[in-house]
Amino acid sequence: MTTQRPLRADAERSVRAILEAAERVLSRDPAASMEQIAEAAGVARATVHRRFTTRQALLDAMATDVVRQLDALIDEARPETAPPLVALHRITAGVLRVKLAWPFAMAWSMDPTSPLAEGQARIATRCDALLLRAQADGHLPPNTDLPWTRRVYYALLGEAAHTPTDIPDPDTLATLVLNTLLHGVGPRT
Amino acid sequence: MTTQRPLRADAERSVRAILEAAERVLSRDPAASMEQIAEAAGVARATVHRRFTTRQALLDAMATDVVRQLDALIDEARPETAPPLVALHRITAGVLRVKLAWPFAMAWSMDPTSPLAEGQARIATRCDALLLRAQADGHLPPNTDLPWTRRVYYALLGEAAHTPTDIPDPDTLATLVLNTLLHGVGPRT
DNA sequence: GTGATCTGAGACAGTAGTGTTGCAGTTAGG
DNA sequence: CCTAACTGCAACACTACTGTCTCAGATCAC
Numbered sequence: 001m002t003t004q005r006p007l008r009a010d011a012e013r014s015v016r017a018i019l020e021a022a023e024r025v026l027s028r029d030p031a032a033s034m035e036q037i038a039e040a041a042g043v044a045r046a047t048v049h050r051r052f053t054t055r056q057a058l059l060d061a062m063a064t065d066v067v068r069q070l071d072a073l074i075d076e077a078r079p080e081t082a083p084p085l086v087a088l089h090r091i092t093a094g095v096l097r098v099k100l101a102w103p104f105a106m107a108w109s110m111d112p113t114s115p116l117a118e119g120q121a122r123i124a125t126r127c128d129a130l131l132l133r134a135q136a137d138g139h140l141p142p143n144t145d146l147p148w149t150r151r152v153y154y155a156l157l158g159e160a161a162h163t164p165t166d167i168p169d170p171d172t173l174a175t176l177v178l179n180t181l182l183h184g185v186g187p188r189t
Numbered sequence: 190m191t192t193q194r195p196l197r198a199d200a201e202r203s204v205r206a207i208l209e210a211a212e213r214v215l216s217r218d219p220a221a222s223m224e225q226i227a228e229a230a231g232v233a234r235a236t237v238h239r240r241f242t243t244r245q246a247l248l249d250a251m252a253t254d255v256v257r258q259l260d261a262l263i264d265e266a267r268p269e270t271a272p273p274l275v276a277l278h279r280i281t282a283g284v285l286r287v288k289l290a291w292p293f294a295m296a297w298s299m300d301p302t303s304p305l306a307e308g309q310a311r312i313a314t315r316c317d318a319l320l321l322r323a324q325a326d327g328h329l330p331p332n333t334d335l336p337w338t339r340r341v342y343y344a345l346l347g348e349a350a351h352t353p354t355d356i357p358d359p360d361t362l363a364t365l366v367l368n369t370l371l372h373g374v375g376p377r378t
Numbered sequence: 379g380t381g382a383t384c385t386g387a388g389a390c391a392g393t394a395g396t397g398t399t400g401c402a403g404t405t406a407g408g
Numbered sequence: 409c410c411t412a413a414c415t416g417c418a419a420c421a422c423t424a425c426t427g428t429c430t431c432a433g434a435t436c437a438c
Contacts, residue, residue: 007413007414008405008406008407008412008413008414009405009406009407010404010405010406010413010414010415011406011413011414011415014414014415031220033394033395033396034395034396034397035394035395043415043416044415044416044417045396046397046398046399046415046416046417046418047414047415047416049396049397049398050414050415053397054396054397055395055396055397138376139375139376140374140375140376141375141376141377144374148365148369148374149374151348151351152345152348152369152374154348155344155345155347155348156341156344158344159340159341159343159344162340176337180337180341180373181373181374181375182373182374182375183372183373183375184369184370184371184372184373185329185333185337185338185341185370185371186328186329186330186370186371186372187327187328187329187330188330189378196383196384197382197383197384197435197436197437198435198436198437199383199384199385199434199435199436200383200384200385200436203384203385222424222425222426223425223426223427224424224425232385232386233385233386233387233388234386234426235385235386235387235388235427235428235429236384236385236386238426238427238428239384239385242427243426243427244425244426244427
């Protein structure tokens with residue numbers, strides 16, 4: 001939808017500026033107009049429509065970009081070969097980085113009404129596979145409810161990314177998320 | 190804003206129908222128009238505007254109603270006298286009931302951009318007080334991060350309410366939420 | 379029953395956003 | 409350097425929603 005033949009350098013710059021501006025503006029107000037996005041990007045409204053024929057196309061581009069980042073980040077964590085908890089920590093920190101930089105795109109791309117069911121499902125599957133490895137290593141009980149576990153994991157990620165403190169460290173947050181996921185907030189016996 | 194002198198019986202009925210229709214429609218599409226809401230309520234669009242001068246007024250009324258339900262439900266759980274975990278279970282089940290019946294109003298009333306900061310804060314305070322009692326009874330460790338605990342609790346409530354299964358039982362869900370909150374998904378040692 | 383209140387229907391003006399187009403001027407790239 | 413690609417600007421048609429108003433008729437409350 002967005003690319004047909006390679007764009008010229010300045011056009012490529014416009015695309016980036018628009019995507020980043022859209023993130024800034026929409027994370028503050030999801031109903032913001034194309035005009036507000038254009039203004040924040042420092043381009044004319046017509047230019048936004050030239051690069052993204054429709055508002056929906058812009059949102060899709062943002063979501064696609066985020067999903068691509070997530071896939072890449074999971075690859076880098078070596079989820080099939082690294083020790084499960086290590087891979088889990090890497091992925092958690094990586095996802096938090098993306099969430100902190102692209103909160104709107106992230107939320108939208110994982111929304112059930114978003115047109116990225118395929119990407120969502122692929123990521124969920126990879127997540128489940130890693131959780132199964134963790135289970136095999138005894139970090140999860142044999143009778144674990146896998147869907148519930150994944151949903152709790154997602155929810156904790158979302159919550160951690162909303163931390164009010166300034167400039168949170170993704171690795172610290174990842175530790176918090178995984179500790180909470182595995183052991184809850186109750187006393188360690 | 191909404192009530193000045195007691196409404197006539199039929200007007201009261203319209204108000205209820207509109208509120209319930211708004212919940213149905215907006216939980217499917219948060220951007221739905223007043224016309225769609227009116228149609229779902231079985232009244233004319235003008236009637237919606239007569240009862241709620243503005244779209245915002247309608248949303249506020251929904252949120253206010255939900256906050257009132259939450260306060261009542263917390264009262265009934267006797268959070269200051271009942272054993273902390275018992276009160277917590279009652280409240281959890283109650284909140285889940287409200288969340289299942291009023292998902293949109295609930296989300297909107299707890300949204301940071303919603304104009305109900307006061308109610309949100311009061312409920313958070315009551316929640317914290319109960320968590321402190323649980324801590325005093327040894328159900329939470331002494332060094333507990335209370336805000337994080339509360340946010341995890343909220344997140345788990347939200348996740349449990351999105352359970353895809355049909356007609357989930359609030360008490361079963363409450364047990365799941367509290368077990369996960371206190372012990373996580375890892376193996377019980 | 380009677381008057382006050384509420385409703386549906388329809389029309390109205392006003393606002394705001396979307397997506398398109400044409401054109402003159404700028405910029406990138408071979 | 410010269411062409412093709414890109415941009416800003418301004419205008420345009422279009423759609424959709426909001427909020428208001430009027431009025432005739434239904435419904436409630438006393």
